[in-house]
Amino acid sequence: MKWNKWLPMAMVLVLAVGVLAACGPQRDADQTQKEAGKEEKPKELVIWANKDSDELASTKKLAKRYQEKSGIKVKVVGQDMLKMQDKLNLDGPAGKGPDLVTWPHDRIGEAVITGLIQPIEVSQDVVDQYSESSIKALTYKGKLYGLPKVTESIALYYNKDLIKEPPKTWEELVEYAKENTEPSQKKYGLLFEGENFYYDYFLFRAYGGYIFKEENGKFNTQKVGLNNEGSKKAGIEIEELYKNKLIPKGIKADTVNGLFKEGKVAMVINGPWALSDYRGAKVNFGVAPLPKINGENAQAFIGVKGWYLSNFSKHKEAATELIQFMTSKESLKSRYQDTGDIPPHKDLIEDPVIKEDPAVKAFAEQAGYGNPMPNIPEMGQVWEPINNALAFIAQGKQKPEKALDDAVKLIEEKIKAQKQ
Known part of the structure; x- marks a missing residue:
């Protein structure tokens, strides 16, 4: 009687174990996959x-x-x-x-x-x-x-049909631009986006300007050098390009590229992203490093x-x-x-x-x-203020000293707010 009493329960247990055993390998495989962090192939x-x-x-x-x-x-x-x-x-x-x-x-x-x-x-x-x-x-x-x-990096493109060899120095380039620019005919010796700090950085560096002071291999973001004496000299250099009408106010990449492809510009400062466009337009051009400035190789952004x-x-x-x-x-x-x-x-x-x-x-x-270019978060606070300052300089709305002082003040305020 005792055996008969427990038989149904024993059979249930055996069946239950069998069901669990049958499910076990798949469940274990799923669990192993989950623990291994394997993801399902996305569609x-x-x-x-x-x-x-x-x-x-x-x-x-x-x-x-x-x-x-x-x-x-x-x-x-x-x-x-x-x-x-x-x-x-x-x-x-x-x-x-x-x-x-x-x-x-x-x-x-x-x-x-x-x-x-x-x-x-x-x-x-x-x-x-x-x-x-x-x-x-x-x-x-x-x-x-x-x-x-x-x-x-940027470099100097030159139209070989207009100028056989590019100038070796920045001073020679500017002089050439003065002699070969006729804005009324949309003919220029040199064009680039002068209101864009990315293109102007080499001028700042040439005169001793910098973004953040480098100390022991790190950037000290409390020391912004975009309004130091060297940076202000660069600002004056940029101001002169626009004051002498060597570069039109507000000029953007599309206009620079269009005029170069039309053969109306002897030289442009641009990056490798323009290569296929210029080649497609069948411009007879060469590319050279930027000319030396103050006797030193130009230090552009990488x-x-x-x-x-x-x-x-x-x-x-x-x-x-x-x-x-x-x-x-x-x-x-x-x-x-x-x-x-x-x-x-x-x-x-x-x-x-x-x-x-x-x-x-x-x-x-x-x-x-x-x-x-610095890849630190604070760099994100630099672009807008400094580009606005360059636009004010180019358009004659502010003198370089005032524009750069205001830009640095705003950069410092934005960095301070970013860290709060």
Whole structure:
């Protein structure tokens, strides 16, 4: 009787154990996968790319290749690169943001402290493929936030049909511009965006100006040098260019490029992003480093642009793989052929297609004299005040001393507010 009494219960227990055993391996596998942090393959990844036509077309082409290779759909959305952080700040938390974003490296620090991007995890073998300076530019407080796609610096383009050899010194260049500028006919000896600090920085450095004082390998953001004696000399130099009508007030890149392609400008200061445009227009041009100023090589900005992982991406592993594809040797070579962007990939730097390009050689030489833009958060507070000051100087609304003093005061106030 005792055996019969417990038999039904025993059978239930046996069945229960059997059911659990049958379910166990799948449940354990699911749990193991979850603990290992493996993510499910996404159906789609989204890239926010620079809306510039050449860059956008090149990015879409590479995205299509990745889609064919991986089976993951890649949607490329063109955006204003310099407004991308503001848009991500709104769209990211709302779940409408991308997986990958891009902008110049000087904006990384600000993007990190505002929670817009996250560090990437790649092997050292991957990191070692790129130039040391480009990796350093994308590193903030010891963490790598992306992989580089292009290294940039400005240089001097010259129309060989108008001027056979570029001037060796800044003084000679300005003198040439004075003798070969006729604004009424829209003919100029020299053009560049003089109201844009990115293009003017080499003048500030030539006279002893600086953004933040460098002390022991770090930037002291409490010491802003954009209104020191040297910076004010640069301001006067810029003022003279506009006062003598060598550069029209308010001129932007589109006008500079258009006039150069029409053969109305002998020389322009521009970056490698203009190469494909000028070549497409069949301008007979050369590229040279910026002329020496005060007897020294011109120190222009060095910039690096990369692909970064959005902090709002739900597909960290897949998005990181996409970053590696977009910055691979093959992808960066394709990008160079489409846009003229100079890749920081070590193997490509030695590739005959790039190494033997005289324009690339000139940009590389200029970059060797340059200074990387600071990638600290405080740099984000510099651009608007200093560009406004340059516009006031160019338009004759303020004298350089007043404009630069006001700009530095505002920069210091913005930095103080940022830290509160």
